[in-house]
Amino acid sequence: MIQVTNLSCGIASSPILKGIAASIPAGRVTALIGPNGAGKSTLLKLIAQQLTANSGSITLDGVEVSEIGARKLAQKMAVVAQHLTVASRVRVQDLIGFGRWPHSQGRLTAEDRAAIDDAIARFGLSALRQRFLDELSGGQRQRAFIAMAFAQDTDWLLLDEPLNNLDLHHARNLMSRLRSLAEDRGKSIVIVVHDLNYAISWSDHVVALKDGQVAFQGPVAETATAANLTDLYETPVAITQSDGRPFAQYHR
Amino acid sequence: MKFLPGSRKVADLAGPDGSRARVRNSVVLAFLLLCLLAVISLFVGANALTISALMNDPQALQVLIISRIPRTAAVLLTGAALAVAGVIMQLLVRNKFVEPGTTGTNEAAMLGMLAATLLAPSMPVFGKMLVASVSALAGTAVFMLLARRIPPERPLLIPLAGLVYGGLLLACATFIAIQTDLLQYLGVWMSGEFSGILAGRYELLWLAGGLALLAYFAADQFTIAGLGRTVSMNLGLRYGQVLAFGIVTVSLVSALVVVTVGMLPFLGLVVPNLVSRIMGDNLRESLPVVAALGAGLLLICDILGRVLRFPYEIPAGTIFGIFGATVFLYLLLGRRSHA
Ligand SMILES: Nc1ncnc2c1ncn2[C@@H]1O[C@H](COP(=O)(O)OP(=O)(O)OP(=O)(O)O)[C@@H](O)[C@H]1O
Numbered sequence: 001m002i003q004v005t006n007l008s009c010g011i012a013s014s015p016i017l018k019g020i021a022a023s024i025p026a027g028r029v030t031a032l033i034g035p036n037g038a039g040k041s042t043l044l045k046l047i048a049q050q051l052t053a054n055s056g057s058i059t060l061d062g063v064e065v066s067e068i069g070a071r072k073l074a075q076k077m078a079v080v081a082q083h084l085t086v087a088s089r090v091r092v093q094d095l096i097g098f099g100r101w102p103h104s105q106g107r108l109t110a111e112d113r114a115a116i117d118d119a120i121a122r123f124g125l126s127a128l129r130q131r132f133l134d135e136l137s138g139g140q141r142q143r144a145f146i147a148m149a150f151a152q153d154t155d156w157l158l159l160d161e162p163l164n165n166l167d168l169h170h171a172r173n174l175m176s177r178l179r180s181l182a183e184d185r186g187k188s189i190v191i192v193v194h195d196l197n198y199a200i201s202w203s204d205h206v207v208a209l210k211d212g213q214v215a216f217q218g219p220v221a222e223t224a225t226a227a228n229l230t231d232l233y234e235t236p237v238a239i240t241q242s243d244g245r246p247f248a249q250y251h252r
Numbered sequence: 253m254k255f256l257p258g259s260r261k262v263a264d265l266a267g268p269d270g271s272r273a274r275v276r277n278s279v280v281l282a283f284l285l286l287c288l289l290a291v292i293s294l295f296v297g298a299n300a301l302t303i304s305a306l307m308n309d310p311q312a313l314q315v316l317i318i319s320r321i322p323r324t325a326a327v328l329l330t331g332a333a334l335a336v337a338g339v340i341m342q343l344l345v346r347n348k349f350v351e352p353g354t355t356g357t358n359e360a361a362m363l364g365m366l367a368a369t370l371l372a373p374s375m376p377v378f379g380k381m382l383v384a385s386v387s388a389l390a391g392t393a394v395f396m397l398l399a400r401r402i403p404p405e406r407p408l409l410i411p412l413a414g415l416v417y418g419g420l421l422l423a424c425a426t427f428i429a430i431q432t433d434l435l436q437y438l439g440v441w442m443s444g445e446f447s448g449i450l451a452g453r454y455e456l457l458w459l460a461g462g463l464a465l466l467a468y469f470a471a472d473q474f475t476i477a478g479l480g481r482t483v484s485m486n487l488g489l490r491y492g493q494v495l496a497f498g499i500v501t502v503s504l505v506s507a508l509v510v511v512t513v514g515m516l517p518f519l520g521l522v523v524p525n526l527v528s529r530i531m532g533d534n535l536r537e538s539l540p541v542v543a544a545l546g547a548g549l550l551l552i553c554d555i556l557g558r559v560l561r562f563p564y565e566i567p568a569g570t571i572f573g574i575f576g577a578t579v580f581l582y583l584l585l586g587r588r589s590h591a
């Protein structure tokens with residue numbers, strides 16, 4: 001479980017996160033939602049130790065994350081950032097291979113190679129494995145980075161808007177893989193999503209941020225209500241049932 | 253986004269093992285070519301050397317040992333080390349257009365050397381070298397701070413800023429040199445050439461070669477650092493340490509080369525870019541090729557410099573400058589647009 005207590009963070013004197021308190025359950029898919037600029041990416045970066053907070057604490061299974069150590073943390077937690085800029089020419093299979101770095105430090109074992117091949121196959125990258133990253137489309141590149149995080153095979157997987165560039169086939173494919181990682185292998189997934197239907201139909205738990213504060217959090221069934229979501233986005237959201245599943249209707 | 257037809261074809265045809273064998277073959281081929289060039293270099297120069305002379309004439313052997321072997325070794329070490337320094341710089345700054353000549357590193361090294369020559373003229377070369385290295389390090393660190401302020405979507409601004417910054421340092425150095433009558437030193441450091449290399453006057457370059465070799469052990473770290481800070485941290489890489497190690501390596505190599513043979517512009521820029529186009533930036537695969545190509549191209553330039561106006565010499569740096577500037581222009585203008 002990730003426990004965030006009284007977390008505050010600001011860049012250049014303007015506060016971004018103001019006293020966040022949240023808990024993210026282990027073994028579940030948690031959706032981190034909220035309007036643009038709410039602080040979702042900032043919270044994810046703080047958890048991943050890519051930013052340092054002004055105050056407050058973040059613990060992973062009771063241990064302060066800042067005390068885990070870089071390599072240990074990389075073995076426990078993989079993160080895919082929202083913006084993936086690449087300036088260097090690395091092949092897809094080499095990038096995914098680097099996902100094994102925290103475990104093997106560059107000396108790939110048979111187990112590492114199996115994890116790499118598995119990640120390549122799962123994300124439909126077999127035909128692209130010899131391509132350079134700068135010769136891929138935006139969605140293909142994003143899949144390569146997600147596959148790298150998969151190959152990292154950590155207990156925690158944090159994805160910042162992974163659906164951004166994906167077509168509906170790959171988006172659905174990704175969500176069902178994340179679901180099965182949580183259900184079958186007990187992994188804990190945190191994903192930032194803007195598409196409410198993906199959020200409510202695939203996740204177990206929701207943490208909603210607004211203006212740097214937690215708007216609401218808890219199990220999807222209890223918290224993802226029309227009233228809550230309408231307030232959160234200041235946009236009318238209706239929840240209907242379609243084939244026995246909740247369906248968010250907000251397009252018009 | 254446009255694709256590079258050449259590299260894609262290679263990628264599609266070769267499976268993972270096929271491409272590895274191909275890489276191994278090309279490395280072997282490159283190594284043989286390098287040996288051939290080295291042998292040619294041993295026998296070309298103002299004093300004619302032949303195999304039979306070597307057998308009979310002790311003086312010919314002296315020429316070989318005192319001049320030709322050191323000169324050939326110096327060229328190879330310099331070419332390899334500069335190319336390696338260039339590719340490390342490019343990965344750490346995440347910009348294809350930087351090298352020690354466009355980051356103020358060389359100029360800062362000269363400034364340090366000038367200061368050491370002025371303030372402690374009796375200091376041994378090694379001590380002066382150390383001062384130049386520290387100065388190069390400081391100069392590069394300042395450049396890194398500058399580069400950080402430049403938005404990544406304007407990649408050409410970084411080398412531009414570096415050139416202006418280097419120009420500024422050079423202007424300071426020139427001013428000091430004029431005031432103190434040391435201008436001829438500056439001239440020597442600014443034009444890279446090997447005609448003055450003799451046994452006993454180039455050995456510091458082995459240090460540069462050793463540093464390039466040391467960098468190879470951190471090849472994966474540099475490749476990951478080239479993917480950016482976020483990815484590096486996600487993989488548990490000690491990004492700060494890798495950055496520091498890289499900058500120290502680049503600064504030391506630059507200082508050693510500038511002081512021993514002089515500046516060789518474009519080498520650290522052109523060689524890694526050529527290799528990157530074909531092989532990509534996974535240093536574990538490409539670093540040996542980068543080093544070999546740097547060494548080989550510079551040796552070709554040095555040999556050409558010895559024969560073109562025989563018995564006079566054209567500095568290797570001048571010849572490489574013409575070649576390098578042409579390739580650089582091509583790389584700049586033929587730049588693929590990134591989507
Ligand atoms: N480097 C920065 N400097 C200053 N302010 C920043 C910086 N990065 C983010 N912010 C501000 O912090 C706030 C939260 O940003 P964050 O990226 O966490 O939002 P987000 O919830 O991920 O939004 P989005 O849905 O658009 O990705 C925003 O108001 C943003 O303007």
Ligand SMILES: [Mg+2]
Nearest residue numbers: 040041082160
């Ligand atoms: Mg964001």
